[in-house]
Structures are given as C-alpha cells and as structure tokens.
Amino acid sequence: MKKNILYVASLALGLMAMASCSDDKGGDDPGNNPPATGGGGALNCVEQIIDGCLDIANEVGEAKIGDPLALYNSGQTTEALYAVESWYSWHSREDYSNNIISIYNALTGTRGEQVVSNNQLDLTQMNAAANSIYSVVSGVNAAMADEVMEAVKTAHDAILAIPQPFRNHINSTEALEAQRACADLFEALNSLKGYIERTGEINTDEVLDPVVSTYVDVVVLPTYKDLKDKNQLLYNAIYAFSENPSDAAFEDICDAWLVAREPWETSEAFLFGPVADQGLDPNMDSWPLDKDAIVNVLETAAWGSMEWTGDFTEDGANAESIANAQAVRGFHTLEFLAFRNGVARTLNDQLDANDPEDYVYSDANKQNWGDYMMAAVTLLVKDSDDLYSYWNDSYKGGDSYAKRFKEHRLTD
Numbered sequence: 147m148k149k150n151i152l153y154v155a156s157l158a159l160g161l162m163a164m165a166s167c168s169d170d171k172g173g174d175d176p177g178n179n180p181p182a183t184g185g186g187g188a189l190n191c192v193e194q195i196i197d198g199c200l201d202i203a204n205e206v207g208e209a210k211i212g213d214p215l216a217l218y219n220s221g222q223t224t225e226a227l228y229a230v231e232s233w234y235s236w237h238s239r240e241d242y243s244n245n246i247i248s249i250y251n252a253l254t255g256t257r258g259e260q261v262v263s264n265n266q267l268d269l270t271q272m273n274a275a276a277n278s279i280y281s282v283v284s285g286v287n288a289a290m291a292d293e294v295m296e297a298v299k300t301a302h303d304a305i306l307a308i309p310q311p312f313r314n315h316i317n318s319t320e321a322l323e324a325q326r327a328c329a330d331l332f333e334a335l336n337s338l339k340g341y342i343e344r345t346g347e348i349n350t351d352e353v354l355d356p357v358v359s360t361y362v363d364v365v366v367l368p369t370y371k372d373l374k375d376k377n378q379l380l381y382n383a384i385y386a387f388s389e390n391p392s393d394a395a396f397e398d399i400c401d402a403w404l405v406a407r408e409p410w411e412t413s414e415a416f417l418f419g420p421v422a423d424q425g426l427d428p429n430m431d432s433w434p435l436d437k438d439a440i441v442n443v444l445e446t447a448a449w450g451s452m453e454w455t456g457d458f459t460e461d462g463a464n465a466e467s468i469a470n471a472q473a474v475r476g477f478h479t480l481e482f483l484a485f486r487n488g489v490a491r492t493l494n495d496q497l498d499a500n501d502p503e504d505y506v507y508s509d510a511n512k513q514n515w516g517d518y519m520m521a522a523v524t525l526l527v528k529d530s531d532d533l534y535s536y537w538n539d540s541y542k543g544g545d546s547y548a549k550r551f552k553e554h555r556l557t558d
Contacts, residue, residue, distance in 0.1 A: 187554025188354035189343070192279065194418060195361055196339040199249040200332055202414045203301065206242050207328025214316045215325070226316055231433050234481050236311035236488030237404065242324075244411035246302040249331070252415045253280045253294065255360040257368055265306035267299045275364060277356035282348055283338065290341055297334035301327040311488060355552075362537075362548045366416055370534040373409040377523070377530045380406045380480075384523045388516040393492045399519070400490040403480060410477065419547050420536035425458030428472040429529045436473040440482055441505055443474045444514050449521040476529075479522050483515065 210231055217226035232238045250267070251257050255278030261271035272295070274280045284291035304324040309315045342348050383402040387395035410431065413421075421427050443451055454471040456464055486495060486506070495506040507515055541547040545555075 188351040188358055189349045191358045191551060191554055192342060192349075192354050193339060195252055195279065195358075195416070196335055196342075198415045198418055199252050200335050200339070201417065202245050202248060203328050203332045203335060205414075206245050206301075206305070207325045207332070210238075210242055210245075211321055211325045211328070215321065218316045227313055228437075229434050230313045230316065232407075232478070232481060233311065233313040234435070234478075234485040234487075235400070235404070236313070236485075237407065238312040239306055239308055239310060241407065241411045242312075243302050243305045244408055245414045246298060246305065246328075246331070248412045248415035249335070250295075250298050250302070251365050251369075251412060252361065253298070254278050255281070255357070255364055257365050257412075262302075265303065267302045269295055269299055275360050277360040279338075279342075279357060279361075282353055282357060283342065286345065286347055287341065290338065294334045294338050297327075297331040301331040359552055362551055366413075367534075367538055367548060369409050369413050370530070370537055373406070373413065374527075374530045374534045376402070376406040376409060377527050381523045381527050384480075384516075384519045388520050391493060391512060391516060393490070396484060396492060397490040399480075399484045403477070403484055407477065419551070420541055421533055423458065424532070424536070425454075425468065425472070426529050426533050428469070428476075430476045430526060431478065432469075432472045432476055433478050435478045435482060437482060437503065437505070439470070439474050440479055444483075444511060444518050447514050447517065449518070452521060452525060475522050475525050477526065480519060480526070483519050483522075 214226045214229040217223075217229055227233065230238055232241050247260060247262075247267075250260055253274075254260075254272060255275030256273060259271075259273050261268040274284075280291050280295065283294075301324070304320070304327040308320040308324055309318060312321070315321060348354070380399070380402040383395070383398045387399055417427055443449070452471055452475040454464070454468045456468075458468065459465050460469075484491060491507055493507060493512075497506055498504040537547045539546055541550065544550075545553075
C-alpha cells in the first residue's frame with residue numbers, strides 16, 4: 147500500500163537496512179557471476195523477503211490503524227475518517243487482514259491454502275512448503291518458527307475482531323489490540339530475520355535457493371497473475387455499466403472490485419522490485435483518498451490528469467505532479483465511484499443533507515461517471531499487466547525480474 151503522501155515508518159527496533167537482492171559478494175559483474183555461498187546472494191534475497199513482511203506488518207499497525215487513531219485522539223475526527231483505507235466500501239478490516247495473509251504466504255511458500263474460519267486463521271490446517279522460510283527454520287528451531295506463525299495468527303485475528311466497519315471504531319479497544327498485535331508480529335519477524343542471518347546451517351545458498359524459487363514460483367507469480375486476471379474482470383464489469391448503467395451493474399462492479407482487491411492486498415508483503423521502481427504501487431493503490439481531486443476530474447472530464455510521464459520518483463522535481471496523477475486513479479478512485487456507505491451506489495441515490503461532502507451519481511454527471519470509471523480501470527489493467535510481465539517475461543528489456551531475483555541480481 148502506497149500512501150499518497152510519503153509515509154516513512156518509524157521502526158520501534160531501529161532502522162532496518164532494506165537488503166537488495168544483490169550479489170555484491172560475488173565480484174565485479176553481477177549479471178554473470180555464480181551465486182555466492184556461505185551467506186551470499188540467497189540469504190540477501192531471503193532478507194528482502196522478510197523485510198517486505200516487516201514493512202507491511204509495521205504499516206498495518208502504525209499507518210493503516212495508527213494514523214486514523216492518532217488523528218482521532220487529537221480531536222480531528224473528520225480527518226481520521228478520511229485517513230481510513232477502503233472506508234467507502236467498508237472493506238478496511240479485510241484489506242488489513244489480507245496484508246497479514248501476505249506475510250503468511252511469504253513465510254510458508256503457499257498461496258490460498260490457509261484456512262480462515264469465523265474470522266480466525268487456523269494454523270492446524272497449515273501446509274507449509276518444504277522449501278519455505280517456515281520449514282527450513284522449523285527444521286532447526288521449531289519453537290522459533292511456530293512463535294512467528296502464532297504472531298501472524300494473532301495479528302490477523304485481532305484485525306478481524308475490530309467491529310465492522312473500522313471507520314466507526316477507530317479508537318476501539320479492539321483496534322488498539324490489533325495495533326499491538328502488529329507490533330508484536332514486527333518484533334517476531336525481526337527476530338526471525340536475525341536468527342536466519344546468524345545460523346550457519348540455514349543461511350547457505352544450498353538451503354535458501356530452493357526457498358527463493360518456491361517463493362517466486364508459488365507465491366509471487368501466481369498472485370500477480372491473479373491480480374491481472376481479476377482486474378480484467380473488473381474492467382468487464384465497468385464496461386458493461388458504461389454500455390448500460392443500472393443498479394445491478396453498479397453491484398457487479400462492487401463485487402468485482404472486492405474480488406480484485408484480494409490478490410493486491412495479499413501481495414503487499416512483496417512491494418519491492420518493479421512494483422516500487424516503476425511507481426505501480428501508488429498507481430494502483432494511493433491513499434488517503436483525495437475526493438475533491440477525484441470530483442474535479444469527473445466534472446471536468448480531465449482524464450489526462452491520471453497519467454504521468456518520465457521516471458518514477460518520490461522526491462525529484464516531478465514528484466508532486468506524479469503524486470497528483472496517482473491520487474485520482476487506481477483501486478480507491480474506483481471504490482469511491484462504485485461504493486457509498488459500504489454498499490453499491492445506485493442510479494438514484496439522494497444527497498445526504500447532513501453530509502456536505504456527499505456526492506452522488508446523477509443525470510448531470512452520468513456520462514462522465516461511466517467514462518471516468520472506464521479510464522481508471524483501463525490504467526489499472528495496464529498496471530497489473532505490466533507488473534506481471536515484468537516478473538514473468540522481461541524487465542527493462544532484459545531477463546524477467548523472477549529470474550533476476552532467483553539469481554540474486556539487482557533490478558538494473
């Protein structure tokens with residue numbers, strides 16, 4: 147998840163070095179050297195995998211739950227509401243819990259095999275891959291491996307224990323417990339990373355290369371393929387609405403949006419590589435939502451304001467123009483255009499007299515409404531197609547990012 151404003155996590159355990167999947171221990175030519183052994187490239191890749199898990203555990207607790215809570219506690223209740231991710235759809239808890247599932251998947255080398263029943267993650271049904279971080283650690287320290295998975299479960303279950311919708315329970319006891327559980331998960335992951343780094347029988351290429359391959363082939367590539375395919379289904383639903391607007395078509399869009407969200411949210415433990423370098427994370431998922439900017443685009447039919455050119459940057463000369471473009475596209479723009487108060491919009495919604503910020507579909511804006519959704523979903527499909535292609539086919543005119551990652555090479 148990429149916030150529209152630059153979010154810098156404050157890490158309770160100190161600054162983490164975000165390890166690149168590099169082979170700087172192997173010589174002068176990173177593209178041709180064989181993998182290093184005894185703590186070489188495969189270890190760096192596993193460090194990056196765990197760093198991705200650390201980032202999203204911290205972000206869920208400190209930003210997704212913590213930012214609205216801080217605003218609420220300071221008396222800025224309206225600002226707190228708008229800081230909540232996915233509040234138009236009332237899907238916040240599910241987004242956050244799926245972020246924790248992304249950690250589960252990264253650690254177990256599985257995808258979609260976890261069992262969630264009655265809003266709880268059932269670890270007795272866990273079937274971790276033999277070549278996974280969990281399994282290789284469990285082989286030498288089962289207590290450590292199980293402790294981390296229990297922290298995953300606790301964070302996941304605590305999030306779904308927050309009363310629905312989260313926007314109405316920002317300062318609840320349950321929200322505070324979920325925030326603490328995410329902090330505990332962060333600490334457990336950090337301990338896991340340190341244990342792997344200092345345990346010689348684990349941190350070799352012989353042990354970790356199969357782990358990296360399983361992670362790429364079983365977790366990352368299928369997740370991005372699923373995102374690509376489900377965004378296409380979202381496109382189809384929006385196209386049908388644009389051709390024949392109806393309440394049922396609005397409902398179909400909402401259903402397709404919810405389905406497409408799941409692979410995105412379960413990818414957030416690996417927001418490195420092309421998704422970060424090419425600005426695809428904020429392209430697809432910037433938040434908090436800039437409703438005023440979205441309404442302005444809709445009313446002026448300024449579809450070009452969603453696009454940006456040049457190299458992606460968060461702090462260069464064109465950073466502001468890129469951020470402005472990203473703020474009016476992606477999942478959350480489509481969420482605003484499809485949902486209202488947790489349900490699908492209708493063709494005949496009435497403005498809420500008690501809410502001066504309310505905005506509804508009408509005869510005056512109906513053409514632009516459909517056109518905006520089509521323009522936004524077209525870009526969303528392109529972004530997810532590009533992301534899958536970068537990992538699966540070719541990145542920057544060379545090998546796929548999957549191949550580079552498995553070979554411990556930098557993105558360039």
